[in-house]
Amino acid sequence: MNTPSLNDDLDQTTTPLTSSSPTENDLQNLVQYGLTDAVRDRFAAICAKDSELEPGRVARVDGITTFVHSMSTDYRAVSTFARIAHDDEFEIEPAQPTVGDWVLVRPGQDQDPDELELVLSRTSLLVRKRVMRGKEEGDEQVLAANITTVFIVQAATYFNSNRLEREVALVWGSGAVPVVILSKIDLLEDVDPAEIVEQAQISAPEVDVFAASGITGEGTDPLRQFTEAGSTVVLIGASGVGKSTLVNQLMGDEVMDTGDIRESDARGRHTTVTRQLLPLPNGGILIDTPGIRTIGLVSGSEDALAKTFSEVEQYFGQCKFRDCGHVGEPGCAIAEAIADGRLLESRFESYKRMGRELEHDRTKGVAGAKTDHQRRMRVIAKGHRLKASIEKRKGSS
Ligand SMILES: Nc1nc2c(ncn2[C@@H]2O[C@H](COP(=O)(O)OP(=O)(O)O)[C@@H](O)[C@H]2O)c(=O)[nH]1
Ligand SMILES: [Mg+2]
Ligand SMILES: [Zn+2]
Structure with missing residues (x-):
C-alpha cells in the first residue's frame, strides 16, 4: 500500500506543474x-x-461562495460558472450547486479565486417551491443533492397530517427515500407513541415511521440502519421540531446548536464548513437543514403525488365512466371505496387539494415552465437530440 501523503501544504494547490490526477488513495x-x-x-x-x-x-453554500471538502484541503470556491457534468457532456447553462453536490474545483492561480467548475449530475435532488409573500410565484429552493434518505421530522406532540403528506410528496419527488420520525416522545403524557405512529402511517403509507426522543435517545437505534457507509441523510422539518437534537443524538456528540442559538451566529467561520456534512459513527453522512416553514411542491411533481397517494390512484380506471371526475358520478370506484371504508375520504381530499395546486401551476404555465429543473432537463434533452442527429448524419454518410 502507498503511504498517503498528508497534503496540508497549501502551496500544493498552486503548483500545477507538479500536480497529477488523484490516486485511489487520494x-x-x-x-x-x-x-x-x-x-x-x-x-x-x-x-x-x-x-x-x-x-x-459541497458542505455549504452562501450565495456564489461554495464551501467544498476536497481530498486534502477545503475550498471556498466561487460558483459563477459552475456547470452540470453528465458522463461526457457538460450543460451549457450555469448550475446552482447545493450541499451534498459532488463537484470539481479549479484552484485559482496567484490572486485568482478558486472556481467551482463542474457539478456531477445528481442521483437525487431535494427541491421545494418557496412560497413568497406578496408575490404569486415563489422560486425554487434547492435543499440538498445526492441524498439517499430524508428524515422527515415532526414533533409527536404537534403531529400535522397535511404537512406530513406534503413532506412525503416532496421527498418522493427528490429521488430519495422518506423516513418519518415523530420526535419528542418523552413529552407525550397520556398518549401512547404507537398511536401517533399509527396516525402518521395513514398519511405516509409505504413509508417507515418511527417515534423517538432526541433528548433521551429512546427510539433512535433503529434509525441507524439508514446511516451506514455510502448513505447521505438529510433532516427536514419545521423549526423547533428537534432536528438538531436528533443529529447530536445520532452523532453521539454535540455538533449542532440546538434551541434558540441562531444559526447565523456561526456564519462565515471555518467551523461551519464541517458542520453541514456530518460524518456519522457508522459511516453515513448527515445533513441538517434549517427549519422549513412551508412545503411547496415544484411543478412536475405529479409522479411524486401518485407515489404519495398510491392507495388513491389504484382506483383510477376502475370507475364506470372512463372520464369519471369522482364527484358523485354513478359507479365511481373512489366513492365506493370511501363508502365501504377501503379508502379514507381525508386522503382523497388531500390528494385532490395537492393535485389542484400542481394543475394550477401547470396551466398558469409561464413561471412554472421556467423552473430551474425543467430548464436543465430541456438543455439535456437538446444536447441528446443534437448528439443523436450528429451520429445519424455520421452513420448515413
Ligand atoms: N423534551 C424534548 N425536547 C426536545 C427534544 N428534541 C428537541 N427538543 C427541544 O426542542 C427545542 C428545539 O430543538 P432543536 O433540535 O433545536 O430543533 P430544530 O430547530 O428542529 O433543529 C430545543 O429546546 C430542544 O431542547 C426531545 O426529544 N424531547
Ligand atoms: Mg436546528
Ligand atoms: Zn370515479
Missing part, C-alpha cells in the same frame, strides 16, 4: 464525506483528462 479521503464507487469512477475519469481539477463535496 480519492479514498472523500469516503468520509460519503463517496460511493460510482462517484469515485466519475471523478477518476474526469481528473485523468484534467489533472488540475480537485474533486470534492
Whole structure:
C-alpha cells in the first residue's frame, strides 16, 4: 500500500506543474464525506483528462461562495460558472450547486479565486417551491443533492397530517427515500407513541415511521440502519421540531446548536464548513437543514403525488365512466371505496387539494415552465437530440 501523503501544504494547490490526477488513495479521503464507487469512477475519469481539477463535496453554500471538502484541503470556491457534468457532456447553462453536490474545483492561480467548475449530475435532488409573500410565484429552493434518505421530522406532540403528506410528496419527488420520525416522545403524557405512529402511517403509507426522543435517545437505534457507509441523510422539518437534537443524538456528540442559538451566529467561520456534512459513527453522512416553514411542491411533481397517494390512484380506471371526475358520478370506484371504508375520504381530499395546486401551476404555465429543473432537463434533452442527429448524419454518410 502507498503511504498517503498528508497534503496540508497549501502551496500544493498552486503548483500545477507538479500536480497529477488523484490516486485511489487520494480519492479514498472523500469516503468520509460519503463517496460511493460510482462517484469515485466519475471523478477518476474526469481528473485523468484534467489533472488540475480537485474533486470534492459541497458542505455549504452562501450565495456564489461554495464551501467544498476536497481530498486534502477545503475550498471556498466561487460558483459563477459552475456547470452540470453528465458522463461526457457538460450543460451549457450555469448550475446552482447545493450541499451534498459532488463537484470539481479549479484552484485559482496567484490572486485568482478558486472556481467551482463542474457539478456531477445528481442521483437525487431535494427541491421545494418557496412560497413568497406578496408575490404569486415563489422560486425554487434547492435543499440538498445526492441524498439517499430524508428524515422527515415532526414533533409527536404537534403531529400535522397535511404537512406530513406534503413532506412525503416532496421527498418522493427528490429521488430519495422518506423516513418519518415523530420526535419528542418523552413529552407525550397520556398518549401512547404507537398511536401517533399509527396516525402518521395513514398519511405516509409505504413509508417507515418511527417515534423517538432526541433528548433521551429512546427510539433512535433503529434509525441507524439508514446511516451506514455510502448513505447521505438529510433532516427536514419545521423549526423547533428537534432536528438538531436528533443529529447530536445520532452523532453521539454535540455538533449542532440546538434551541434558540441562531444559526447565523456561526456564519462565515471555518467551523461551519464541517458542520453541514456530518460524518456519522457508522459511516453515513448527515445533513441538517434549517427549519422549513412551508412545503411547496415544484411543478412536475405529479409522479411524486401518485407515489404519495398510491392507495388513491389504484382506483383510477376502475370507475364506470372512463372520464369519471369522482364527484358523485354513478359507479365511481373512489366513492365506493370511501363508502365501504377501503379508502379514507381525508386522503382523497388531500390528494385532490395537492393535485389542484400542481394543475394550477401547470396551466398558469409561464413561471412554472421556467423552473430551474425543467430548464436543465430541456438543455439535456437538446444536447441528446443534437448528439443523436450528429451520429445519424455520421452513420448515413
Ligand atoms: N423534551 C424534548 N425536547 C426536545 C427534544 N428534541 C428537541 N427538543 C427541544 O426542542 C427545542 C428545539 O430543538 P432543536 O433540535 O433545536 O430543533 P430544530 O430547530 O428542529 O433543529 C430545543 O429546546 C430542544 O431542547 C426531545 O426529544 N424531547
Ligand atoms: Mg436546528
Ligand atoms: Zn370515479
